[in-house]
Amino acid sequence: MALIVQKYGGTSVGSVERIQNVAKRVARASKKGNGLVVVVSAMSGETDRLVEYANELSTEPPEREMDLLMSSGERVSAALLSITLNGMGVPAESFTGRQIGMITDAVHMKARIRKITGERLRRTLGEGKIAVVAGFQGVDEKTGNVTTLGRGGSDTSAMAIAVALKADMCEIYTDVDGVYTTDPNIAPNARRIDAISFDEMLEMASLGAKVLQTRSVEFGKKYNMPIYVKSSFTDGEGTLVTEELKEMEDVLVSAVAYDRNQAKITLSHLPDKPGIAAQVFSLVAENGINVDMIIQNTSEKGFTNISFTVPKNETKLTIKTLKPFVGDIGAKGVTADEKISKVSIIGVGMRSHTGVAAKAFTALADASINIKMISTSEIKVSCVISVDEVDRAVRILHDTFNLALPPKKRAVKKKK
Ligand code: ADP
Ligand code: ASP
Numbered sequence: 001m002a003l004i005v006q007k008y009g010g011t012s013v014g015s016v017e018r019i020q021n022v023a024k025r026v027a028r029a030s031k032k033g034n035g036l037v038v039v040v041s042a043m044s045g046e047t048d049r050l051v052e053y054a055n056e057l058s059t060e061p062p063e064r065e066m067d068l069l070m071s072s073g074e075r076v077s078a079a080l081l082s083i084t085l086n087g088m089g090v091p092a093e094s095f096t097g098r099q100i101g102m103i104t105d106a107v108h109m110k111a112r113i114r115k116i117t118g119e120r121l122r123r124t125l126g127e128g129k130i131a132v133v134a135g136f137q138g139v140d141e142k143t144g145n146v147t148t149l150g151r152g153g154s155d156t157s158a159m160a161i162a163v164a165l166k167a168d169m170c171e172i173y174t175d176v177d178g179v180y181t182t183d184p185n186i187a188p189n190a191r192r193i194d195a196i197s198f199d200e201m202l203e204m205a206s207l208g209a210k211v212l213q214t215r216s217v218e219f220g221k222k223y224n225m226p227i228y229v230k231s232s233f234t235d236g237e238g239t240l241v242t243e244e245l246k247e248m249e250d251v252l253v254s255a256v257a258y259d260r261n262q263a264k265i266t267l268s269h270l271p272d273k274p275g276i277a278a279q280v281f282s283l284v285a286e287n288g289i290n291v292d293m294i295i296q297n298t299s300e301k302g303f304t305n306i307s308f309t310v311p312k313n314e315t316k317l318t319i320k321t322l323k324p325f326v327g328d329i330g331a332k333g334v335t336a337d338e339k340i341s342k343v344s345i346i347g348v349g350m351r352s353h354t355g356v357a358a359k360a361f362t363a364l365a366d367a368s369i370n371i372k373m374i375s376t377s378e379i380k381v382s383c384v385i386s387v388d389e390v391d392r393a394v395r396i397l398h399d400t401f402n403l404a405l406p407p408k409k410r411a412v413k414k415k416k
């Protein structure tokens with residue numbers, strides 16, 4: 001008997017009819033004799049709605065309370081799905097994160113999973129029942145506080161459970177039928193990718209392709225647990241996220257990703273002397289802020305500017321953290337620009353090909369899109385641009401690298 005973990009996202013459980021649709025799919029999979037753990041997200045829009053309530057009631061809602069609040073959305077879906085399954089004569093039990101022993105660290109709103117005890121799940125499965133689990137949540141063992149895993153975290157709940165139970169398969173069901181060469185909602189000519197490496201998917205996810213949460217892909221890579229991304233509405237092949245296969249190297253650029261949830265922080269007129277950057281980024285790190293791109297300008301008369309990007313929801317905290325420091329060292333100030341976005345091209349083939357970055361910059365320049373910051377790694381090139389231009393930039397880069405064509409038809413030039 002195979003053990004399968006399935007995860008259904010917010011849109012897939014977004015209404016009573018959709019929950020019934022999911023229940024039918026789950027029942028079908030269980031009739032084949034498989035053991036099933038089904039992880040669910042909150043109904044679409046629910047997490048945002050809860051966050052809005054909190055923001056209406058407070059300018060700085062405590063994160064501990066936010067976690068208890070936000071975790072409720074997933075519980076509703078889990079209970080409703082289990083009620084539906086039982087009504088269909090399919091035995092099922094629903095669980096919260098705490099009930100299945102999903103132990104995390106104590107970092108509210110972006111907790112990391114430490115371990116899953118899993119006994120409760122095994123018992124339910126042993127009794128021939130389907131376990132329906134509320135995604136996105138865990139519990140801090142020391143304090144007993146409820147934690148959540150960051151937006152999109154139900155993907156990670158599912159992968160962590162799959163790894164902990166040594167499942168045969170983890171399927172992520174969503175509102176698109178796989179991972180595409182870019183967000184199909186932005187570029188209608190985007191192409192579904194049959195198979196993609198963990199490394200490329202990791203880059204895509206961390207650069208904003210929200211179809212999988214980054215941490216879920218990290219679990220896949222670390223434990224070599226393939227991930228199947230499929231539609232909960234149709235029966236297609238989907239996308240297999242797996243270890244790197246030989247033929248994947250032949251693809252120069254495999255995807256374009258974008259991220260609107262970034263802000264650019266600028267510290268201006270800093271004394272240009274050893275230790276300043278160290279102090280800035282130590283302070284930022286001590287406050288758990290995730291820094292991405294960093295630029296330091298060339299020094300002019302002993303002073304310089306430093307700019308870096310952070311997730312938009314950490315803008316306030318970053319400014320609050322750096323303001324006193326800026327005052328102490330006599331810098332001019334710290335400002336935030338939230339009207340930016342990051343657009344990136346990703347492909348393992350970049351390791352062995354030249355000219356990719358130049359081609360991307362030229363395409364953006366030809367479209368009069370100004371690049372504010374650049375960063376590169378072995379398999380990606382990212383540019384920060386104005387938020388108003390992100391959709392256009394995504395389509396331009398997607399067309400520049402012929403991503404609407406099958407991989408074999410995209411012309412590439414080998415590095416000598
Ligand atoms: P769920 O609620 O099922 O977790 P998400 O909204 O988190 O679904 O993720 C699915 C969405 O991810 C799609 O609707 C699509 O807009 C977006 N997306 C961004 N980049 C990609 C990509 N490269 N391939 C597929 N979907 C993408
Ligand atoms: N409901 C959470 C969110 O909207 C988690 C998830 O959907 O995976 O981010």
Ligand code: MG
Binds near residue numbers: 009155210212213
């Ligand atoms: Mg998601």
